[in-house]
Amino acid sequence: MNQKNSFSKLMAALLVVFVFTSCQATGQQNRNLKVYESSEQMLAAAKEVITEITVEDFKNTYTQADIFIIDVRTAGEHKSGAIPGAVNIPRGVLEFKIDMPGIWENTGKNPPQKDDRIFVYCSTGGRGALSAKALMQLGYENVQSLQGGFGAWNAAYPNIRE
Incomplete structure (x- = not known):
């Protein structure tokens, strides 16, 4: 037994x-x-599918009424200075809040539609790139990420900020 x-x-x-x-x-x-070996690899993969816009090109379009500017930095970072007209939706909640009307009420706009022009930025470009990819995965068709983020903007245009 x-x-x-x-x-x-x-x-x-x-x-x-x-x-x-x-x-x-x-x-x-x-x-x-898709599993990545590192955050750098993940960021590189995002940059392969998104469109980045230079600070100079962005400056020529950022005041147009038909665009949406999203600052994906934290609320504290946003309060320390932001691109005029930007709405702060931190990276961690972007996918959940992009289409909430209350987020956009101070701009006088309704939430962006899938074909609207959307620009995203963070401090240096990484979170912005990942955010652009996430929005594209949600079906937004015209998303661009600010190359170099707010740091590049502030270096080029220190007097143009909220």
Whole structure:
């Protein structure tokens, strides 16, 4: 009986290992998730699919009434200075708040439509690039990220800020 009991325990253990590894493998195969080695690699992948705009090109368009400017920095960063007309929607909540009317009420605009021109920026460009990609994944078709972020804007135009 001791041999039979040991054999049963061994078979049960092998079954558990098989099921566990099968579930893991199946989970990996069923997910269509790109895994990156680092945040730098993730950022590089985002920059392959988004459009970045230079500070100079952005300055020529930022005052147009038909564009949406989103500052994806934290509220504290935004309060320390921002591009005029920018609405602060921090990166961590962007996908959830982009279409909320209350966010846009101070601009006199309704939330952006999928084909509206949207510019996003952060401090140096990384969060802006990831934000642009996220908005594109939500179906926004005309999104651009400010190359170099607010740091580049402030260096080029220190007197043009809120």
